[in-house]
Amino acid sequence: MIIPYQELSKEALINLIEQFILREGTDYGENEVNNDTKIEQVLGQIKRGEAVIVYSELHEEVNIMSAQQFKQMQTEEGDYHIDRDEF
Template sequence: MLIPYQMLEPDTLDALLEDFVTRDGTDNGDDSSLNQRVAQVRRLLERGEILIVFHPDTGDTSLTHRHSVPADLLKAFLEDQS
């Protein structure tokens, strides 16, 4: 299930983005500050390059690249946004 980032409370979105950029394997030698990495991911989210995915079976939330989302799911999401 794709979740529009605009539906999240600002504090919730901030926590999600901070969690994402501090997960193991997301550093990749990047020396940017936490705030810079969060801002970079936020810009990707605002441009629609990444999307928030909620996994109802596990209750987990993740971020994924738009091109990784199945076409039918992405189409339904975009139709709901218009």
């Protein structure tokens, strides 16, 4: 199930993004990017709909993933629920 970012408090959203950044270990190329910049980049992706916040009932966890990855997972696994009107 997709959780609209607007339903989270600012603190909860930032904490979720920070956990995602630390867990993913994203490669930003030759130049190191500080955490504040990474947070802003992920937040921008969420606001533009390029990334979504997803709750998995099966795994009982919240995660951030690309919208495309979510759609593909939806098709392949049927693990997550999505309202097709959200996209």
